[in-house]
Amino acid sequence: MVRIPEVAKRNGRERDPAATREALIDAATELFAERGFDGAKIDAIASRAGVNRAMVSYHFSGKKGLYAAIFERDIAEIRQEFEGIDAAVVPADEKLRRFVAAFGGHHIRRPYWSAMMLREVLSGGRHIEPKFLETLARIFALVQKIVEQGVREGTFRPVDPLFTHHTVAGCIVFFFAARPFRERMIAEGRVNVPTPDPAQFIAHVQELLTRGLAPTKES
Amino acid sequence: MVRIPEVAKRNGRERDPAATREALIDAATELFAERGFDGAKIDAIASRAGVNRAMVSYHFSGKKGLYAAIFERDIAEIRQEFEGIDAAVVPADEKLRRFVAAFGGHHIRRPYWSAMMLREVLSGGRHIEPKFLETLARIFALVQKIVEQGVREGTFRPVDPLFTHHTVAGCIVFFFAARPFRERMIAEGRVNVPTPDPAQFIAHVQELLTRGLAPTKES
DNA sequence: GTCTATAGGCTGATAGAC
DNA sequence: GTCTATCAGCCTATAGAC
Numbered sequence: 001m002v003r004i005p006e007v008a009k010r011n012g013r014e015r016d017p018a019a020t021r022e023a024l025i026d027a028a029t030e031l032f033a034e035r036g037f038d039g040a041k042i043d044a045i046a047s048r049a050g051v052n053r054a055m056v057s058y059h060f061s062g063k064k065g066l067y068a069a070i071f072e073r074d075i076a077e078i079r080q081e082f083e084g085i086d087a088a089v090v091p092a093d094e095k096l097r098r099f100v101a102a103f104g105g106h107h108i109r110r111p112y113w114s115a116m117m118l119r120e121v122l123s124g125g126r127h128i129e130p131k132f133l134e135t136l137a138r139i140f141a142l143v144q145k146i147v148e149q150g151v152r153e154g155t156f157r158p159v160d161p162l163f164t165h166h167t168v169a170g171c172i173v174f175f176f177a178a179r180p181f182r183e184r185m186i187a188e189g190r191v192n193v194p195t196p197d198p199a200q201f202i203a204h205v206q207e208l209l210t211r212g213l214a215p216t217k218e219s
Numbered sequence: 220m221v222r223i224p225e226v227a228k229r230n231g232r233e234r235d236p237a238a239t240r241e242a243l244i245d246a247a248t249e250l251f252a253e254r255g256f257d258g259a260k261i262d263a264i265a266s267r268a269g270v271n272r273a274m275v276s277y278h279f280s281g282k283k284g285l286y287a288a289i290f291e292r293d294i295a296e297i298r299q300e301f302e303g304i305d306a307a308v309v310p311a312d313e314k315l316r317r318f319v320a321a322f323g324g325h326h327i328r329r330p331y332w333s334a335m336m337l338r339e340v341l342s343g344g345r346h347i348e349p350k351f352l353e354t355l356a357r358i359f360a361l362v363q364k365i366v367e368q369g370v371r372e373g374t375f376r377p378v379d380p381l382f383t384h385h386t387v388a389g390c391i392v393f394f395f396a397a398r399p400f401r402e403r404m405i406a407e408g409r410v411n412v413p414t415p416d417p418a419q420f421i422a423h424v425q426e427l428l429t430r431g432l433a434p435t436k437e438s
Numbered sequence: 439g440t441c442t443a444t445a446g447g448c449t450g451a452t453a454g455a456c
Numbered sequence: 457g458t459c460t461a462t463c464a465g466c467c468t469a470t471a472g473a474c
Contacts, residue, residue: 017457034342038257042450052459057451059457115341122334123253124399137409162412163423166397167390174389180343190356193381204382212431236439261468271441276469278439 002026004050021059023049025073028066033115034180037067037127064127071128074106074113075135081106086142092150093213097206099146100168104202107176114176140165150213157215168209175201221245223269240278242268244292247285252334253399256286256346283346290347293325293332294354300325305361311369312432316425318365319387323421326395333395359384369432376434387428394420 004023027049031040042063046053060066081102085095107114120128143165150156176198185191223242246268250259261282265272279285300321304314326333339347362384369375395417404410 020457035345036255036257036338036342038255039342041448043448052457053450054452054459055457063450118337118341118393118396119255121393121397121400122337123255123258124403126254133404133407133409137404140404140410160415160419160423162415163420166394166420167386167424167427170390170393170397171386172389174337174340174393175385177337178340178385178389181340184343185352185356185359188352190352191359196379196381196385200379201382201385204379205386208386208427208431211433212427214430217436239439260466262466271439272468273441273470274439281469 001030002048002050017059020049020051020055023051024056024059024066025069029070029110029112029116032067032070032119033112036119037063067127068129070116071132074110074116075132077110078106078139079135082139082142086145092146092153092155093210095146095149096143096168096209096213099143100172100202100206100209103169104172104198104205107172108198108202111176111179114173118173118177139169143168154215156213159213164213168205171205172202220249221267221269236278239268239270239274240288242270243275243278243285244288248289248329248331248335251286251289251338252331255338256282286346287348289335290351293329293335294351296329297325297358298354301358301361305364311365311372311374312429314365314368315362315387315428315432318362319391319421319425319428322388323391323417323424326391327417327421330395330398333392337392337396358388362387373434375432378432383432387424390424391421 002023003019003026024045028040028045031045031048034040042053042056045066046056056063056066060069082099085098085102088095088098090098120126125133140162144161147156147159147161147164151158182191183195186193186195221242222238222245243264247259247264250264250267253259261272261275264285265275275282275285279288301318304317304321307314307317309317339345344352359381363380366375366378366380366383370377401410402414405412405414
């Protein structure tokens with residue numbers, strides 16, 4: 001998963017600083033996701049990235065900076081991925097399907113994001129900068145708007161936007177975040193199922209929501 | 220939340236060891252939930268419990284033992300709460316409603332359990348003893364059985380048991396685990412909604428699943 | 439059972455050589 | 457930019473007094 005920067009190996013000159021940065025971000029994402037901010041040690045991160053531990057301070061001015069850099073990258077991507085969903089002139093159930101697809105898509109492309117995000121949620125956002133909270137508030141606002149539209153136009157039965165947001169975000173984030181645990185349970189034979197396909201799960205959530213939020217037929 | 224054992228205050232004789240143990244478990248649950256295993260420091264736990272830090276080693280032989288004691292208690296409760304659901308002779312959708320009620324009920328009674336559990340799931344169960352994994356496997360087995368029954372008898376459309384389990388567990392666990400974050404977002408005015416009622420959320424999930432899993436009407 | 443004092447290991451950060 | 461060496465602080469665990 002982590003690409004070790006081949007240019008930046010043996011000591012001396014001629015490295016690629018960008019490769020060092022990226023290798024550190026990739027390695028750190030894995031370890032922060034698996035072990036949390038305090039559980040991921042700088043030594044382990046640098047070692048997995050194949051770079052010297054002093055590089056963390058040099059490139060990110062410390063562990064916190066490295067952590068923040070990960071959020072910086074993912075948050076920027078997310079903002080972009082959600083663009084256009086709100087503006088589209090389609091029924092709310094279709095908008096919600098698109099939202100689920102975009103949200104799930106990000107988790108497929110960034111497998112460790114769910115765990116990073118979830119740990120922050122668990123700790124009340126202790127390690128993230130307040131500016132990121134705004135983006136997260138916008139994600140809720142988007143779902144809220146979709147649900148309200150659906151209830152208004154009759155595509156959805158009268159459901160609470162906050163509850164809906166928690167069910168949508170909850171099951172998707174959980175599915176991806178649970179991967180380490182799920183794979184262990186499968187590997188140890190405690191759970192006898194094949195490894196699930198993320199894309200199929202996203203489709204399952206879309207279907208569940210479309211049906212579960214649909215208004216009661218009055219026939 | 221944490222009751223400080225009044226008997227065991229000033230140094231000297233006459234304490235209640237059980238009160239010390241409980242105070243430590245309560246305080247530790249909060250801190251482990253909020254900060255994770257590595258983030259929760261023994262000093263902070265003992266301090267919040269109002270007891271001396273050496274008591275952790277004395278009563279639980281170390282931090283790991285204290286952590287394990289929390290799981291011991293909750294896992295035992297959960298096994299009890301799920302008893303009878305499987306044996307009942309009712310349609311699958313009713314069984315699933317009962318499962319959601321029992322699962323949600325535990326989270327309402329033990330507000331910090333979701334975060335503890337979730338952190339373990341995120342890290343692949345790194346800090347829990349293997350014997351606990353069996354109980355967790357049983358929870359999935361229970362849902363699996365309910366879903367299979369529902370598909371067989373026609374109460375559910377043909378859905379995947381693993382996917383269903385992830386949606387059920389995911390949205391409930393997430394709702395409770397997100398409380399610190401949610402309350403912060405509300406307190407800071409970033410999200411303009413009233414604090415949600417857990418029991419209502421459970422009902423929301425029951426309804427969503429009943430409707431979302433129902434077979435397509437062939438009228 | 440509880441408390442104090444302390445040992446010993448680990449961790450994050452950085453000064454300075456290259 | 458990268459690496460080595462090192463330091464100061466923190467954290468867990470425990471010996472021994474009460």
